[in-house]
C-alpha cells in the first residue's frame with residue numbers, strides 16, 4: 001500500500017510485465033499497463049483525488065445509480081466517492097484465480113449514505129490481473145436488508161486512445177441504443193463500426209457481451225467482455241461539453257473514450273439475502 005498526496009491508500013497489482021493501480025477512493029482502477037502497450041487507461045491531468053470528488057479517469061464504479069435516478073444524491077451514485085476497505089477473507093468466489101494476482105475490496109452501507117439511499121448492502125469487488133495483462137473486475141452486490149432494493153451499476157471505463165478520430169468500436173452494429181443527447185430516443189446502430197466525430201452519449205441496451213475498441217494509430221485493440229451486465233454506455237464529451245467539465249482538460253477528450261459495461265436501463269432488483277454478480281474483462285490484442 002502506498003498513499004497518494006491526499007493520504008488515500010493506493011495499491012499496485014503486478015503480474016509478470018503487467019500492472020494495475022487501484023485507489024481505495026472508489027475502489028477505482030486508475031492505471032492498467034503492460035510492458036508492450038504502456039498505459040491503457042485514461043486519467044485526466046486535472047483529476048482530483050480528494051473525497052467527495054470522483055477521480056476523472058480509470059474505471060469509476062458507479063452504484064447505486066447512474067445519473068441521479070431516484071434520490072437526487074451524488075451523480076452516478078456515491079460508491080465512487082467513498083473510501084473502500086480491503087477484505088482479507090471474502091466469501092468464496094467461484095472461478096480460477098490461481099495464476100492471477102488480485103485484491104478484494106468492500107463497501108458497506110453506512111448511516112450517512114442511508115440518508116440518500118436507504119438500503120443495507122454489501123458491495124464486494126475483486127480486481128484481478130493475469131500474467132498476460134488481462135484485467136478482470138467482478139462485482140458482487142448483496143442485499144442485507146429486510147426489503148427489496150433496486151440499483152444500477154456501471155464500470156465507467158475511460159480508455160486511453162491515441163486520437164479519437166483513429167478509433168472505432170466493433171460489435172455494436174445492429175444493436176439498439178438510447179441516445180442521451182436526443183432525450184433517450186431509441187435507434188438501431190447502422191454502421192459496420194462506431195466512429196467518432198462529435199459528442200456521443202448512448203446506452204446500447206441488452207447488447208452483445210463482447211466489443212472491440214480498435215485503435216488504428218496505436219495498432220492495438222482492447223477487447224471488452226461483460227457478463228451479467230446487459231448494457232454498454234459509450235461516451236465522449238467532445239469540444240463543448242469538455243469545456244464545462246472542471247476536472248477535464250479542454251483537449252483531453254481527444255485521448256479518451258468511455259465504453260462501459262453497465263446495468264443501467266433496467267435496474268437490478270434484489271430480494272433480502274440475494275446477491276447479484278457482474279463482471280468486466282479487459283484484454284489486449286496487438287496488430288502489426
Ligand code: TA6
Pocket residue numbers: 054067075076180201202233234235
Ligand atoms: O453516459 C455517460 C455519462 O453519464 C455522461 O452523460 C457524462 O455526464 C459522463 O457520464 C460523466 O459523468 P461524470 O459524473 O463522471 O462527470
